[in-house]
Amino acid sequence: MTLFVVAAVTILISMALAVVRAVASPTVFDRILAVNMFGTKSVLLVAVFAFLSGRPDVLDIALLYSLLNWLGVLAALRMVEREEFYSSEPDDD
Amino acid sequence: MIDIDIAINMLLLLFLIAMATTILRLRRMLAVAMILSLYSLLTAGLFMVMDAPDVAFTEAAVGSGVSTVLLLVTLTLTRTHYAKNTARLQWRPLIIVLLTGGALLYGVHDIALMGDINAPAHRHVADHYIAEARNETGVPNMVTAVLASYRSFDTLGEVVVIFAASIGVMLLLGDGRREHRDGDTP
Known part of the structure; x- marks a missing residue:
């Protein structure tokens, strides 16, 4: 149990770092990367939480998250590839 | 924990x-x-x-x-x-948002606590579902029994709404793409 708590706290810290990157990032590409990384971390958090709360069947949701996260990032990258969305300028106003 | x-x-x-x-x-x-x-x-x-x-x-x-x-x-x-x-600050939307937010915050006081057995939602038909769902519907999962058997017409209506919405979205997106392609060809 302690192991799962430590793992959950560590994952939450790395999630916070990804959020910081998504909120304050120089380019759009960094944001996409941060979103992707946050999605991966939330998959891990769901998996750890499943065992922490004693319901291993919640693992199915972790699988769904990983599939969906991949889908969203893929769609964004397709769009960047097709259009002139990507630029290295900062996108704050 | x-x-x-x-x-x-x-x-x-x-x-x-x-x-x-x-x-x-x-x-x-x-x-x-x-x-x-x-x-x-x-x-x-x-x-x-x-x-x-x-x-x-x-x-x-x-x-x-x-x-x-x-x-x-x-x-x-x-x-x-x-x-x-x-x-520039837009006053009308801000006032609407503040009013809605205030009403929601006011409503929070009346929400039953999580897992409260005296909550209205748990005193109505939930006991009947828990006791009889397996015998009446033959579905092993209680949530599925409620959604697919007790509230089957409700679920059917939801599916119809989602179907209509997806047809609408497909029509909108498909039309836009065709128009755009026509405009591109000289």
Whole structure:
């Protein structure tokens, strides 16, 4: 149990770092990367939480998250590839 | 055990606030779409922490998966790259938002506590479902029994609504693409 708590706290810290990157990032590409990384971390958090709360069947949701996260990032990258969305300028106003 | 639950809840809610303020601040639509997808994923995580895996499933599939792709497709078709920058404060929307938020906060007082057995939702027909769902419907999962048997007409209506909505979206997106392609050919 302690192991799962430590793992959950560590994952939450790395999630916070990804959020910081998504909120304050120089380019759009960094944001996409941060979103992707946050999605991966939330998959891990769901998996750890499943065992922490004693319901291993919640693992199915972790699988769904990983599939969906991949889908969203893929769609964004397709769009960047097709259009002139990507630029290295900062996108704050 | 309960402490880690509360800690996860609070952290996820803090992340949500950070996301929402970032969405307000950003002008580039692609970044907004990506962070909206994240917001949805976080909400699904909150539902999961609140012991509602089925709702979390739906939120993750619809909010994070389908609507991100729909938003991106819409942005591509309408060629919208940046939102208009409205610098000056708009009073009417602000007042409406404040009123709605105040009403919601006021309503929070009447919400039953999580897992409260005296809550109205648990005193109506829930006991009957728990006692008889297996015998009356033959479905092993109680939630599935309620959705697919007791409320089957309700579920059918929902499916019809979703079907109609998806047909509408497909018509809108398909038409836009054809028009755009016609315009490109000389």
